[in-house]
Amino acid sequence: QSVLTQPPSVSGAPGQRVTISCTGSSSNIGAGYSVHYDVHWYQQLPGTAPKLLIYGNSNRPSGVPDRFSGSKSGTSASLAITGLQAEDEADYYCQSYDSSLSAWVFGGGTKLTVL
Amino acid sequence: EVQLVESGGGLVQPGGSLRLSCVASGFTFSNYEMNWVRQAPGKGLEWVSYITSSGSPIYYADSVKGRFTISRDNAKHSLYLQMNSLRADDTAVYYCARKTPGTSWFDPWGQGTLVTVSS
Numbered sequence: 001q002s003v004l005t006q007p008p009s010v011s012g013a014p015g016q017r018v019t020i021s022c023t024g025s026s027s028n029i030g031a032g033y034s035v036h037y038d039v040h041w042y043q044q045l046p047g048t049a050p051k052l053l054i055y056g057n058s059n060r061p062s063g064v065p066d067r068f069s070g071s072k073s074g075t076s077a078s079l080a081i082t083g084l085q086a087e088d089e090a091d092y093y094c095q096s097y098d099s100s101l102s103a104w105v106f107g108g109g110t111k112l113t114v115l
Numbered sequence: 116e117v118q119l120v121e122s123g124g125g126l127v128q129p130g131g132s133l134r135l136s137c138v139a140s141g142f143t144f145s146n147y148e149m150n151w152v153r154q155a156p157g158k159g160l161e162w163v164s165y166i167t168s169s170g171s172p173i174y175y176a177d178s179v180k181g182r183f184t185i186s187r188d189n190a191k192h193s194l195y196l197q198m199n200s201l202r203a204d205d206t207a208v209y210y211c212a213r214k215t216p217g218t219s220w221f222d223p224w225g226q227g228t229l230v231t232v233s234s
Contacts, residue, residue: 002159040220042160049210050152050160052222061222093160097219103176104150104162104219 030075124228137211
């Protein structure tokens with residue numbers, strides 16, 4: 001069981017908007033304003049390594065389309081994808097740091113299906 | 116181009132040992148912290164171990180503490196993971212991932228190397 005909770009799956013039609021939630025606790029996402037407790041998101045296309053999608057709650061690395069956006073509030077975070085495209089079909093993982101475990105932690109992953 | 120390339124995976128019997136390597140290129144390896152993250156077949160990501168740019172301190176997940184040892188050779192731009200007393204639940208793809216000091220995210224990741232623990 002993962003420390004950060006994500007829905008196992010979400011789906012949407014091309015062009016639609018979907019959101020993926022990531023729920024933590026006061027020992028990780030909600031632990032404070034330190035960079036340690038920021039939330040980051042990774043996209044893992046089938047058969048490939050994870051790729052950084054969002055860092056520092058809401059920042060996009062160079063090359064990531066602005067269709068992807070992130071937010072954080074309290075002990076939760078969300079990833080939003082607008083204008084869904086077939087190429088967005090992948091697994092998405094959130095990540096933060098847990099002070100009780102003294103470990104970097106991931107969500108269980110969410111499989112996005114583009115209908 | 117920033118690149119991480121893992122090697123050393125394979126089939127090993129329960130109780131056996133294996134040493135993974137990760138060779139870095141395209142950046143100044145000695146300036147960055149490094150991690151190992153694993154993914155069991157069909158499962159999610161699990162952080163395994165962390166090492167600072169200088170080699171100390173080092174941290175491990177509870178699931179591998181006392182069995183795995185992370186190390187690095189900055190002169191060879193290489194990261195290692197010595198895995199001993201391997202168990203079936205250590206079966207996974209092992210990724211090395213870079214972490215910039217002062218940040219908490221992993222970027223980039225290598226392509227991964229598969230470790231299978233089975234008799």
